[in-house]
Amino acid sequence: MASRIALVTGASSGIGAATAAKLAASGFTVYGAARRVDRLTGIPGVIPLAMDITVEDQVSAAVDRVLADGGRLDVLVNNAGFAQYGAVEEVSIDAARYQFEVNLFGLARLTQLVIPHMRQQGSGTIVNISSMGGRIYTPLGAWYHATKHALEGWSDCLRVELEPFGIRVVIIEPGSIATEFGEVLARHAPPADPNGQPSPYQGLADKVGRTMADPDFQRKSSPPTLIADTILTAVTAQQPKSRYMAGYLAKPMWALRRFGGDGLYDRAVARILK
Ligand SMILES: NC(=O)c1ccc[n+]([C@@H]2O[C@H](COP(=O)([O-])OP(=O)(O)OC[C@H]3O[C@@H](n4cnc5c(N)ncnc54)[C@H](OP(=O)(O)O)[C@@H]3O)[C@@H](O)[C@H]2O)c1
Numbered sequence: 360m361a362s363r364i365a366l367v368t369g370a371s372s373g374i375g376a377a378t379a380a381k382l383a384a385s386g387f388t389v390y391g392a393a394r395r396v397d398r399l400t401g402i403p404g405v406i407p408l409a410m411d412i413t414v415e416d417q418v419s420a421a422v423d424r425v426l427a428d429g430g431r432l433d434v435l436v437n438n439a440g441f442a443q444y445g446a447v448e449e450v451s452i453d454a455a456r457y458q459f460e461v462n463l464f465g466l467a468r469l470t471q472l473v474i475p476h477m478r479q480q481g482s483g484t485i486v487n488i489s490s491m492g493g494r495i496y497t498p499l500g501a502w503y504h505a506t507k508h509a510l511e512g513w514s515d516c517l518r519v520e521l522e523p524f525g526i527r528v529v530i531i532e533p534g535s536i537a538t539e540f541g542e543v544l545a546r547h548a549p550p551a552d553p554n555g556q557p558s559p560y561q562g563l564a565d566k567v568g569r570t571m572a573d574p575d576f577q578r579k580s581s582p583p584t585l586i587a588d589t590i591l592t593a594v595t596a597q598q599p600k601s602r603y604m605a606g607y608l609a610k611p612m613w614a615l616r617r618f619g620g621d622g623l624y625d626r627a628v629a630r631i632l633k
Contacts, residue, residue: 364429365594366390366421368412368469369439370405371398373538374488377583378436378590379405385591390425393439412439412465413457422472431480434594435473437466438488442503442540444567445549446560454547455502462506463513474521481525484594487514488586491534491609495616497628499560499567518601529593530602534609537580541571566632573633581606 365382369375370391379391383404391399392410399407410421425432443450443458470485477483492500493507511530518528551561585605593599604610616624
């Protein structure tokens with residue numbers, strides 16, 4: 360039987376790189392997409408595709424290339440993403456829009472281009488990488504959480520839309536995973552003195568930064584291979600679950616909010632900050 364064909368976005372780093380490698384090692388024909396193509400060439404068995412998820416021409420060229428080569432696409436892993444942290448008052452609306460362009464609209468456009476082909480095949484699996492942050496929230500993460508909460512609802516609707524066509528939609532909710540995510544988050548944070556004035560949120564930003572940089576937190580974060588294994592389980596299951604939650608802190612944080620309510624959750628998060 361011909362190998363199943365997979366396209367993984369954000370394959371140049373972290374969860375995407377681990378997933379592309381895992382699927383390739385498990386017999387899938389894997390296309391890995393990202394802006395840093397040089398990083399993709401190092402992943403054994405992965406065919407690199409240059410793609411900025413926010414650039415329509417690059418997104419459609421990637422889909423065309425996969426279909427021209429193999430005539431089908433069996434698995435789409437929508438993984439590319441980053442976190443725009445910062446106070447709502449201080450993150451520009453342009454930066455917030457860009458956060459949505461990358462984390463929601465980019466993957467939505469890619470998914471729109473893939474659906475007709477999966478519909479014709481009568482099969483396919485679309486895996487959307489959300490986050491525990493799609494169910495909970497953290498201080499200064501308003502725009503990031505907004506994209507992931509949106510992705511959760513969007514994916515639920517997509518699942519019921521596509522189920523009659525034999526296409527599965529799976530949501531993955533990683534906890535804290537040791538990748539370049541934290542470095543990219545720090546790069547996008549607003550300056551300490553926007554408008555030339557000290558930020559009223561600097562104390563909170565310092566606490567969030569210290570908590571994320573804490574060696575104990577870093578050490579306990581799960582490896583990206585844990586999420587790659589979860590994705591492999593989902594895409595090879597006869598009946599995949601609609602959601603898979605995995606990785607450090609994901610289940611306890613979700614349980615805290617679910618059973619403790621927002622009041623208890625707010626107080627617990629405030630206490631966790633260093
Ligand atoms: N690490 C965590 O703790 C964690 C927890 C929950 C959820 N997640 C989610 O997991 C996914 C992967 O994150 P990660 O932790 O593996 O972070 P990462 O190591 O920073 O990897 C992010 C990937 O996304 C790609 N990307 C970012 N912007 C892009 C754009 N405009 N166009 C195309 N690709 C873009 C990057 O590729 P290029 O820069 O080369 O384009 C990179 O391959 C994200 O959706 C993130 O929200 C992560």
